[in-house]
Amino acid sequence: MLEVSVLKQLGEFRLDATFTAPTPGVIALFGRSGSGKSTLTNAIAGLVAPDSGAITLDGEPLTDVGRSLFVPADLRRIGYVFQDARLFPHLTVLGNVRYGERRRRNAPPLIGFDEVVALLGLARLLPQRPWQLSGGERQRVSLARALLSRPRLLLLDEPLASLDVARREEVLPYLVALRDRLSVPMVYVSHQFDEVLRLATHLVLLEGGRVLAEGAVEEMSLYPELQSIIGPDLVGAVIEGVVTRVSPDTGSAELAVGTGTLHVSLHGAQPGARVRLQLLARDVILATQPVQGLSVRNALASTVIAISDDDYGAALVRVDVGGAIVLARITQDARRALKLRPGDAVWTLVKAVSTRGHTFTLAAGS
């Protein structure tokens, strides 16, 4: 459990954030730039001393201003991957990677040197110097350096933000692999919702230095205020399911979601795998009667739970599909034409291909 309650005044900016997140797991600190994510992360790392508040990791207090307790950053064993990698320019990649390991000989290792090198593909880079590396390579080295410092919590402050799309896609799988391989809890700072979807288990929503809401990612994806941060096009329910059948030749699969079955485009998944996917609200269609002759692969019997106006002139309909909650974004005209009300039975139509690119394999047990 990571318990954070921090008050910090920085000039005009005031951070006043409180949250409690389960460990192990990946806790996403999500918000726009300037929402206080980095200050909060620095407070957890011990690089910033809060004006008041307390930070406790798995029962051990790290900061408690009331009791004048402040464990120095070098004694916290909290690994930090910075947005700009911050590799030491006077050391080789090997020297960088070994820097923390050498100083934490007495702590229990999280992962061995050889395994990190293999997992992050660093063998070729070890003799090189930081300025010879690409942005993606730098972040991988920074990640290895933090992992080998034997941390009991890993902070990742927008580790992909300084990379272009191709480089991001190069590093993301490594992060996913680490999450699945290691039991170390992580705090992942981001303003990219797809990174959160692929990595996080718990989501803390920050806005203007305050915690708007927090909870499991599935639950938070339904949170109305999220749309003001990620925009209307990325709003959509995150649901989890288990792969029941795959058709490798067509790249499609069947997922057990709630009590129903969802046909999705999914490559490389095995039956039995747990999959998380996001159904973008703008891609979800509602029908009041059964439809025929459409290419839509999923027509699911469901019930309207609630309807709200979204911030962009449309309506956001929350429907229950066999126990799973799905969001549909429809125009106000459609809402009037269908005379939608809570409690109505509707058919929820989801194109299999529109789930593509939003499928995420979750680690067992996370």
Added chain:
Amino acid sequence: MNGSPDSAELEALRLSLEVAVRSVGFSLPLAVLAAWVLTRARFPGRLLLDAFVHLPLVLPPVAVGYVLLLLFGARAPLGAWLRTQFGIQLAFTTAGAALATAVMTFPLMVRAIRLSLENVDRGLEDAARTLGAAPLDRFVSITLPLMLPGILAGAVTAFAAGLGEFGAVITFASNVPGVTRTLPLALYTAMQSPGGDALALRLAILSFALGLLGLLAAEFLVRRVRRYLGG
């Protein structure tokens, strides 16, 4: 000319080199400390300390030598204490010439080191903190290596300038042949002596060459280290 035409130049050159080396060796650790304090520490009187460190740049060198005499002269309190406790005499010795040179070149060294310390990315020190490095460890393993270009530049510049320090040396350490008569003092002496023109010219050329060599070496070293650091 006298019987051994080379001996005066060689002796002056040797003395100048010795004085400059000892002055750099003596002042370098202090200059790193001063640079660190002036850049990183926040305390009342920092500006005053800053001005004090830079004072030799603006004072007449003779005044600096005079102050050193007042402090470290044979009968001065510090000088007497050093002699009775450690048997060290500074006034009118080579060590004294090195001290006077060190004081005069101290600001040059501090400025160069400070500049490089200001350029050290504090973020790297933070990264070292999260990796388990305690303050002193951090300074030695991260800050100091990253300051290396400035330290080298400061040391070489101070060395080159130290070869030619005149006013403070002649005031504090006097002009003793073989003990404190460094290149500029030998040059001055030759100019004052009837028939010393040729010697003076040779000494002047030697000083000129040494200074040029020193500055070029400083630039070369700094470039090498910068390239090593990937800057």
